Amino acid sequence: MALPWLHDTQQRLAQSFRGQRFHHAQLFCGPIGVGKFELSDQLANALLCQNIVQQSAAANSILAPCGHCKSCLLTLAGTHPDKRLTQVDGQSIGVDDIRGISDFMNHSAAQNGNKVVVIKNCEKMTTAAANALLKTLEEPSNSRFLILTTSQAAQLPATILSRCAKTDIKVINTQLAQQWLESLQIKGYSWLPLFYSQPLQVKHWQEQSQLQSIDMLYKFATEFKQSHNFKVLVDIINKQPELVRIFTLFLSEQLKQQLMQGMSFDAYQIAQQALSEFLQNNTKILGLNLPLAVSRLAHILRNS
Numbered sequence: 001m002a003l004p005w006l007h008d009t010q011q012r013l014a015q016s017f018r019g020q021r022f023h024h025a026q027l028f029c030g031p032i033g034v035g036k037f038e039l040s041d042q043l044a045n046a047l048l049c050q051n052i053v054q055q056s057a058a059a060n061s062i063l064a065p066c067g068h069c070k071s072c073l074l075t076l077a078g079t080h081p082d083k084r085l086t087q088v089d090g091q092s093i094g095v096d097d098i099r100g101i102s103d104f105m106n107h108s109a110a111q112n113g114n115k116v117v118v119i120k121n122c123e124k125m126t127t128a129a130a131n132a133l134l135k136t137l138e139e140p141s142n143s144r145f146l147i148l149t150t151s152q153a154a155q156l157p158a159t160i161l162s163r164c165a166k167t168d169i170k171v172i173n174t175q176l177a178q179q180w181l182e183s184l185q186i187k188g189y190s191w192l193p194l195f196y197s198q199p200l201q202v203k204h205w206q207e208q209s210q211l212q213s214i215d216m217l218y219k220f221a222t223e224f225k226q227s228h229n230f231k232v233l234v235d236i237i238n239k240q241p242e243l244v245r246i247f248t249l250f251l252s253e254q255l256k257q258q259l260m261q262g263m264s265f266d267a268y269q270i271a272q273q274a275l276s277e278f279l280q281n282n283t284k285i286l287g288l289n290l291p292l293a294v295s296r297l298a299h300i301l302r303n304s
């Protein structure tokens with residue numbers, strides 16, 4: 001999958017590789033859905049490719065796997081013994097996970113070449129895990145690479161940050177994201193520009209058939225202060241709880257517009273505070289009375 005907004009970053013990585021300045025520990029920071037993981041995966045596959053030197057020789061080239069050597073066939077099959085991915089959903093990355101990575105790094109490569117570890121959402125490392133990783137970071141070896149990704153760089157310990165080559169991954173030219181989404185037939189939604197910095201998040205919604213729901217949430221957010229019937233809204237959030245974050249984002253954007261149109265700053269702050277409490281309650285309180293929470297929020301926003 002070619003993600004055009006990543007091309008400049010990919011070129012810079014290839015440049016540092018050609019110049020033998022490529023750092024053994026890469027840290028990719030950026031919002032959810034910007035393509036950090038796709039970038040890491042392609043980079044990992046390239047570092048394992050037996051033809052990487054030829055592949056990256058030309059100026060302006062990027063680090064990409066050749067796709068046909070023995071290593072590439074193994075990565076394509078998802079069975080490359082020298083590639084390891086650590087990812088967790090929800091819970092934390094513990095010290096045992098990191099010890100497993102160190103063991104993996106210490107053993108010789110099965111394909112007689114590089115070994116690559118990708119740690120997704122590395123901010124989920126516990127303090128003990130981060131300390132255990134320091135040893136691997138501090139003893140670089142020529143043929144061992146670590147690629148970390150995070151959307152929460154501020155949560156990473158300074159000791160980890162200072163030992164990695166950090167790259168901020170972001171969509172600089174939003175037109176590239178817009179065109180890419182159009183090529184997926186995603187266009188015409190008024191809210192779409194809010195997510196040009198997270199194109200893969202939008203693609204994910206398309207794959208999950210959620211675009212329609214999000215469009216409805218947007219309409220609810222724009223009419224929220226005037227409406228009194230929240231049944232459909234509550235149904236959408238009940239069925240797809242992860243979308244409550246999107247709904248509050250839409251409401252927050254509405255408030256920003258109202259602030260620019262003359263809403264008092266005090267009222268604006270009260271409303272934003274109510275919004276973030278609403279979001280927190282939704283994610284933290286099990287069995288929350290959603291209809292009540294929604295109408296309370298509407299009441300506060302109406303009076304602000």
Ligand SMILES: [Zn+2]
Pocket residue numbers: 048049050051065066067068069070071072
């Ligand atoms: Zn290859």
